[in-house]
Amino acid sequence: MAPADRLREKMPQELVAQHPDLHDHAPMRTSLFIILALAACGDDGGKATPDAKPPIDAAAPAIDAPAATLDCNSYCTEIQANCKDTNAQYTDLDHCLGSCKAFPVGALADKAGDTLGCRIYHAGAPAAGDPVLHCPHAGPAGDKLTAAPAGFCSGPAGTANVCEDFCNIEVKTCGTIAAPITGVTPQYQDNAACLTACGGFANKDQNYSTTAKGDSLACRLYHVTNAAAEANKATVDNAKVTLHCGHSGPAGGGASGPCTGAP
Secondary structure, three states: OOHHHHHHHHOOHHHHHHOHHHHOOHHHHHHHHHHHHHHHHOOOOOOOOOOOOOOOOOOOOOOOOOOOOOOHHHHHHHHHHHOOHHHOOOOOHHHHHHHHOOOOOOOOOOOOOOOHHHHHHHHOHHHHHOHHHHHHHHOOOOOOOOOOOOOOOOOHHHOOOHHHHHHHHHHHHHOOOOOOOOOOOOOOOOHHHHHHHHHOOOOOOOOOOOOOOOOOHHHHHHHHHHHHHHHOOOOOOHHHHHHHHHHOOOOOOOOOOOOOOOO
């Protein structure tokens, strides 16, 4: 059998049917069979779908979440999103941004110590996963206020000195008698005096919240964040800053102040 005939036998019959004259023109038959054979190599019987698109339910490529940056905007975005309702640490964004200005910066790798970096860590995925546990670590106190704080973001290197966290915000926002802020009435002689007074505050096991009241560190901490919120506004009303600084002072705002009496 001639090579062209053998090739013709292997050709798809529908192609052969389209060219019946190949029987009668041997000189060009072989060439045409070769061309048709090459074309047939790419044919899957009409079932090929070279332009087929992936299934609509195919998994989309993973998109990494934007990395946190070591600044107050990043911190406040995280904590306001992940610490809400009974786990809220700030009344609103101004309270967060104002308080944040007093935090030592630290590093993003921090997981302990009174730093912004430590708070950003706890305010992120940890707080999203377990807000009851981690929101207090990310908040202004840096820890859950108990008689013996665990020592996450409170005190230098996590020494659990929550008074360190309170006094940082107090001195930054309200000033001190030794270094006053113009227009604001200070409550403590200096940072050391603030730390000493804080050590004597009653009801140290009252947990911090945005509704804290009574003679406690929790209430004073809440009101100093109020002062920080006022100080953070574009137009600062020093009378309002002074009002809240008075509530965070040793007397808790006086006889009828919010931070006096039973919690």
